[in-house]
Amino acid sequence: MAVMALDIPRRPRSVHRDDLLVLAATAVSSFCVVWLVYGRLSLLSNSVGYGFWWAVTFLAMYWLANRALHGSLMARDRLMSAVMCSAALFMLVPLLTIIGYLIYQGIGVIRPAFLTDTVQFCGQLDGTNCGGVGHAIIGTLEEVGIAMVMAVPLAVLCAVFLNEIGGRMKRPVRLFVDAMSGVPSIVAGLFIYAIWVVSMGRGFSGFAAALALAILMLPTVTRTAEEVLRLVPDGLREGALALGASEWRTVWGVVLPTARSGLITAVILGVARAVGETAPLIFTSFGASVMNVNPLAGDQEALPHFVYQYIQYQPNTGPYQRAWGAALVLTFLVLALFTMARIAGRGLPRRVWNRMTSHFAQGPTN
Numbered sequence: 258m259a260v261m262a263l264d265i266p267r268r269p270r271s272v273h274r275d276d277l278l279v280l281a282a283t284a285v286s287s288f289c290v291v292w293l294v295y296g297r298l299s300l301l302s303n304s305v306g307y308g309f310w311w312a313v314t315f316l317a318m319y320w321l322a323n324r325a326l327h328g329s330l331m332a333r334d335r336l337m338s339a340v341m342c343s344a345a346l347f348m349l350v351p352l353l354t355i356i357g358y359l360i361y362q363g364i365g366v367i368r369p370a371f372l373t374d375t376v377q378f379c380g381q382l383d384g385t386n387c388g389g390v391g392h393a394i395i396g397t398l399e400e401v402g403i404a405m406v407m408a409v410p411l412a413v414l415c416a417v418f419l420n421e422i423g424g425r426m427k428r429p430v431r432l433f434v435d436a437m438s439g440v441p442s443i444v445a446g447l448f449i450y451a452i453w454v455v456s457m458g459r460g461f462s463g464f465a466a467a468l469a470l471a472i473l474m475l476p477t478v479t480r481t482a483e484e485v486l487r488l489v490p491d492g493l494r495e496g497a498l499a500l501g502a503s504e505w506r507t508v509w510g511v512v513l514p515t516a517r518s519g520l521i522t523a524v525i526l527g528v529a530r531a532v533g534e535t536a537p538l539i540f541t542s543f544g545a546s547v548m549n550v551n552p553l554a555g556d557q558e559a560l561p562h563f564v565y566q567y568i569q570y571q572p573n574t575g576p577y578q579r580a581w582g583a584a585l586v587l588t589f590l591v592l593a594l595f596t597m598a599r600i601a602g603r604g605l606p607r608r609v610w611n612r613m614t615s616h617f618a619q620g621p622t623n
Contacts, residue, residue, distance in 0.1 A: 279326065280319070280339075282322070283315060283319045286318055287314040287315035287317075287318050287319075288311055290314055290318075291314050312343060316336060316339060316340065316343075319339055320333075320335070320336045323335045323336070356588065359584055360585060362578075362584075362585075363578075363581035363582040363584060363585030363586075365578065365582075366581070367585065367586070370389055371389035371390065371579075371582060372394065372586065373389060373391040374388050374389030374391055375389065375391055375546060375548050376392075377547045379546075379575070381570065381574070381575075382575070383575050385575050385578045385579060385582075387575060388579065389579075390560060390579070391548065392545065392546070392548040392549065392557075392558050393558045393559055393560045393563040393583060395548065395549075395550055396463055396542065396552075396558045396560075397532065397559045397560045397587070399550075399552045400463045400467045400538075400542065400557070401467075401470060401528060401531060401532050402467075403471075403552060404468075404470035404471040405524070405527075408470075408471040408472075408474040408475045408478060409474075409524055409527070412475050412476075412477075412478035412479040412523070412527070413482050413513075415430065415434065415475075415479045416478075416479050416480075416482035416486055417486065417512075417513075418430065419434075419483050420486040420487055421486065421504070434476050434479050434480060435476070435480075437472070437476040438476040440472070440476075441536075442537050443536035443537065443540075445469045445470075445472040445473055445537050446469045446536050446537030446538070446540040446541055447540055449466075449468045449469040449537070450540035453465050453468060453541075454540070460554070461541060461542055461556045461557075462552060462555060462557060463549070463552030463553070463557035465541035465542060466537060466538050466557070468541070469537035469538075469540075469541050470531040471531075473534060473537070474527035474531045477527045478527035481526050482516075482519075482523040484519075485516045485519030485523060486516055488516070488519065489511075489516050493511050493512070494507055494511065494512065497510070497511045525595055525598050525599075528591075528598075532587075532591055532594075534561060535562055535565045538561060538562040539562065542556060542558070542559060544556060544557075544558050544559075544563070544566060545557055546558070560583050560584075560586060564580050564584045564587065567580035567583070568580040568581075
């Protein structure tokens with residue numbers, strides 16, 4: 258029976274209950290060994306070294322256990338899986354720590370009125386029950402939304418030019434996009450301040466902030482979209498051209514729908530690049546304590562600028578706590594935007610793109 262059991266094919270990625278028991282046993286055993294040798298017998302023990310040696314001991318014991326049970330091939334595969342999972346968990350620790358600390362600091366001021374009120378009638382001595390970030394939420398949504406409307410179409414068209422059309426201008430355009438990727442955010446704010454606010458006399462406004470954020474979003478979305486379009490198989494383009502479609506119909510009806518998930522990811526990365534920026538807002542929207550729903554005129558507040566302004570107060574005061582609450586609201590607002598973008602990327606394009614490109618299936622025009 259033992260010989261027959263060895264002949265049963267086993268996929269390297271299959272995980273059974275015995276594998277989980279081996280994982281748990283090696284984790285506990287390595288913890289005990291490191292606790293005894295490094296934690297008790299060593300004079301140089303500390304938390305960082307303890308974690309490092311626990312990870313090394315765990316991987317060594319896990320490899321030895323799988324080698325004894327399943328052979329060297331399975332042991333190497335399980336070892337690399339453990340290394341990858343450990344690296345992923347290690348990278349999650351700072352993220353979870355930041356989110357946990359934000360929740361700890363800001364959850365005390367979160368209430369329904371905090372999401373709708375302003376700080377127009379709040380002073381430095383008022384507590385956390387006074388005011389809210391409703392005006393900053395509106396400003397953030399308007400500024401980022403306008404920046405997306407301006408930057409995303411230009412970025413996608415630029416990516417299509419770089420990947421699908423090319424020509425003599427391809428290298429200069431790519432060089433310009435790469436140079437824009439390294440532009441500090443404060444330079445974009447100063448540029449809009451010098452051109453729009455001062456030279457043209459438009460004054461501070463949410464639209465000026467949107468212009469600066471669009472400058473920051475443009476290279477990020479362009480480079481990501483270009484890489485996504487490169488992943489579209491050339492066979493799809495060749496098949497569409499062989500059926501008589503023109504180049505623009507191939508791009509519009511085949512390439513872009515195929516890459517829609519990646520393009521949505523590019524937009525998400527662009528929003529993530531812009532939504533947390535503070536330096537451009539100082540020179541463009543300037544901030545305000547009242548509600549301003551008109552992004553074309555007047556100072557306008559945004560969540561990053563609100564956090565920057567109020568975090569400078571003394572700890573444990575009302576403005577200081579409101580800053581932490583605004584940071585928590587900004588974090589969950591970005592998470593909500595990303596979630597909605599993912600949902601739209603799965604469901605919306607299949608219906609809309611099929612309707613918009615239905616003429617492509619009718620064949621070439623005479």
